[in-house]
Amino acid sequence: MGNSFRVDRVGMEIKREVNEILQKKVRDPRVQNVTITDVQMLGDLSAAKVFYTIHSTLASDNQKAQTGLEKATGTIKRELGKNLTMYKIPDLIFIKDESIEYGNKIDEMLRNLERKD
Known part of the structure; x- marks a missing residue:
C-alpha cells in the first residue's frame, strides 16, 4: 500500500519536470504548444505513460x-x-x-440541447 503513494509522487514529479523541460530545454517547434496533463507510472516505476x-x-x-x-x-x-x-x-x-x-464535445x-428547449 505504501508503494502506491511513492508511485503517485514520482508520477507527479515527472509531470512537473517534463513540463519544465519542454518549456526550457527542448527547442523543437513541434512541441512548443504541448502541455503534459497526467503521468501514470507502472507499479515498478520502469515506465511512465505521459x-x-x-x-x-x-x-x-x-x-x-x-x-x-x-524525438525529444x-x-x-x-x-x-x-x-x-x-x-x-x-x-x-x-x-x-x-x-x-x-x-468540450x-x-x-x-x-x-439547452438551446432546443
Missing part, C-alpha cells in the same frame, strides 16, 4: 507533436536523470490526452 494535450485541433499538428515528443525522449530522459534522484529513469510513452476534447452537446 499524457499530453496540444493547443491545436489540426490532425497534422497532433502528429507533428507526437513525432516531436518521440532522449533529451527529456537525460534531463530527468539530472533533476530526479532515481536509480533508473522510467521509459517514457507519450499518449495524446483525449479527455479535454471529449469534455459534451459541453457543446449540452449547450445545443
Whole structure:
C-alpha cells in the first residue's frame, strides 16, 4: 500500500519536470504548444505513460507533436536523470490526452440541447 503513494509522487514529479523541460530545454517547434496533463507510472516505476494535450485541433499538428515528443525522449530522459534522484529513469510513452476534447464535445452537446428547449 505504501508503494502506491511513492508511485503517485514520482508520477507527479515527472509531470512537473517534463513540463519544465519542454518549456526550457527542448527547442523543437513541434512541441512548443504541448502541455503534459497526467503521468501514470507502472507499479515498478520502469515506465511512465505521459499524457499530453496540444493547443491545436489540426490532425497534422497532433502528429507533428507526437513525432516531436518521440524525438525529444532522449533529451527529456537525460534531463530527468539530472533533476530526479532515481536509480533508473522510467521509459517514457507519450499518449495524446483525449479527455479535454471529449469534455468540450459534451459541453457543446449540452449547450445545443439547452438551446432546443
